Amino acid sequence: MFVQLITRGALLRSALLFAALLACTASPVTAQDLPPSTAFPGSFWIATGDVGPAEEGNVVTQAAFEQGITVWERGSWFAIPYFGAGITTDSAGYEWNDRHPFQVGMKLVRRVPGGALQAGGGLMFERDPSSGGERHPTAFVSYWAGWAAEGQAQRGSIFRGFPGHLSASSGLMTGRDPDNWMTRIDGQQGVAVMRNKLISVVPYGGGVVTFDTKRRVWENRVTLDAGVKLVRPFVGGVIEAGVAERRQYTVLIDQVENAPVVYVNLWVGWNPRAVR
């Protein structure tokens, strides 16, 4: 507790100084007066871990890089031409996990509370083994939102937060199956049971639903995870590592399987701006 030390005279002097400053502070500037700038949003992520029951014992590593340039923005809207490159490889050496797609496109992004809504299209460059074609049109819509809910958690709760996310994406996503419109809905909710300056420990439950227009067996699945992860955020990104028990229902053949999974994910994002 602080001791009252201020005299009435000091308060009066402070108030007079405040008033004097108001009288001579420069004219206000609005957000519209900001110097024009160009932003270069980009991201890199890498995810490595067990595939799960579909390919038990197989460890897949995926990485992707994307760089864009914001050619137009207004409030929470951004128009961004971009290029992206990815790589996928696995420990079993399966041909369908040996991928290195590249794409160029344009997307419209709308920032929404806690996340972003995107729609875009362009060209993807990846060999289709059935036709030999290497260039395909792509189009997508996606939504992502994440939350930490740490504020509520502080109000009397023993937990340090309730982090989670919800995402959905739909589109022509892969050059290996260029005419197949695929949809993925993914959600996860956790409880931060312990948190210090370095890491948080988060038990969580999550699920993924995927389906497509071509009715591929491997694209029509419901996957449920129950696990625990260690999360380490840093400015511009986050790294997480976890273990989970995965239960997977392959809808078209009515098959249910279970397997444990171990994984490590890293995401880094940037948005440097150059004042014009």
Add this chain to the structure above:
Amino acid sequence: MYINVFGGSALLHLLLGYPRLILVLGIVGTVAATNTPHGPGRVAGTGQYLAVLDAEIGQRATNSDAAERTARQAVTNMLESYDPVAIEKTVAETLDACGEGCTDLSTPIVIRDTEMLRRVLTLHELDRLWAASQKRAATPPVAGRSVGK
């Protein structure tokens, strides 16, 4: 792919580092300037942009040093006359103005950390100065007071 970035309070600490920008744009305006396609301004590069903005437009905040001193003095006064209700309300207002980038901080966390509390209250005072200058600019001049009449 996006991964939920939680923990830390990078955006608030960025704001604390640029008091002149708060004087010129207010908290809401400064946060809006950090808006990115990725999220609420916590991606790499935001700090550098705020530094460039500070250099570009911070100089418009004439008397900014004096304004900062006044804000700090007001905070000292507020802390010494410690009114828990007023302080809680002020912190809550500041976090609210900071928006979703500051949702990882709650009012009790800030109040428990004396140094962070002082800095958050200073932000609020600077924002108050900014709001007052906005109001002053929007008020039409009173007739009959100009020189020569």
